[in-house]
Amino acid sequence: MSRGQGRGRSGGKQRVKTARRRSASSTAWLQRQLNDPYVKKAKAEGYRSRAAYKLIELDDRFKLLKGAEGVVDLGIAPGGWAQVVRQRIPKARVAGIDLLETDPIDGVEILQMDFMDEDAPERLMEALGGPADLVLSDMAANTVGHKSTDHLRTMGLIEAGLAFAVDVLRPGGAYVAKVLAGGADNNLIAELKRHFKTVKHAKPPASRKGSSEWYVVAQGFKGGA
Numbered sequence: 172m173s174r175g176q177g178r179g180r181s182g183g184k185q186r187v188k189t190a191r192r193r194s195a196s197s198t199a200w201l202q203r204q205l206n207d208p209y210v211k212k213a214k215a216e217g218y219r220s221r222a223a224y225k226l227i228e229l230d231d232r233f234k235l236l237k238g239a240e241g242v243v244d245l246g247i248a249p250g251g252w253a254q255v256v257r258q259r260i261p262k263a264r265v266a267g268i269d270l271l272e273t274d275p276i277d278g279v280e281i282l283q284m285d286f287m288d289e290d291a292p293e294r295l296m297e298a299l300g301g302p303a304d305l306v307l308s309d310m311a312a313n314t315v316g317h318k319s320t321d322h323l324r325t326m327g328l329i330e331a332g333l334a335f336a337v338d339v340l341r342p343g344g345a346y347v348a349k350v351l352a353g354g355a356d357n358n359l360i361a362e363l364k365r366h367f368k369t370v371k372h373a374k375p376p377a378s379r380k381g382s383s384e385w386y387v388v389a390q391g392f393k394g395g396a
Contacts, residue, residue, distance in 0.1 A: 209377050213251070219274075221377060222309060223251035225386070228375035233388050235345055236260050239304035243295060243339065245286055245332050246310035248273040256307075266298040286310065286328075292335050299339070306336040308348040311384075325351050329359060329387070337366055342394035351383045363389045 209221035230236050236259045244253050247267030253276050256265050266280040268291060273281050280298035284291055310332065312324030329348045336346040363370045368391030378384055
């Protein structure tokens with residue numbers, strides 16, 4: 172263990188000493204990680220991230236993966252959601268994309284590129300090798316600290332994911348996307364309702380209480396109507 176990164180215990184919780192080169196916010200994040208039961212559970216059960224439990228909880232509630240034969244994972248890194256997909260529906264075709272490098276996952280086609288690139292949707296469809304029953308998006312825009320700008324960037328990703336879902340989903344399929352600040356705006360909800368029979372917001376228990384993230388769950392794709 173390197174100097175300045177020792178850990179102490181207080182009240183059963185691990186406490187991180189503030190290193191000279193680590194900011195207070197970084198120390199707080201590290202301490203939260205060390206004491207997060209989902210982080211510990213993910214390590215124990217072999218998932219790459221605590222985010223795996225968000226999909227597990229969403230699937231338990233909405234039965235998203237039931238009967239799915241083709242699944243697309245937008246923002247796949249580090250691969251926790253794809254691991255859940257492979258575990259729950261091992262025979263399904265799975266393709267994912269992320270700008271960040273993602274270690275290989277057995278049975279998953281992974282593209283390292285920006286989803287907003289012009290040829291990314293076509294590349295993804297080729298990687299999937301057929302229509303999708305579910306499009307998952309855990310994508311998050313890089314924040315700049317300006318609330319309106321960050322909101323617009325996030326909405327842009329969700330809308331791009333929706334446009335892709337409309338092109339690739341089979342009738343009856345679903346689209347799940349991460350949204351911020353309590354949910355999607357009215358215009359996006361109206362567009363989702365135009366294409367899907369049901370649209371709901373959900374905050375799975377694995378999503379930290381202090382986080383502004385929610386998920387919009389659109390099911391019953393109408394077939395490009």
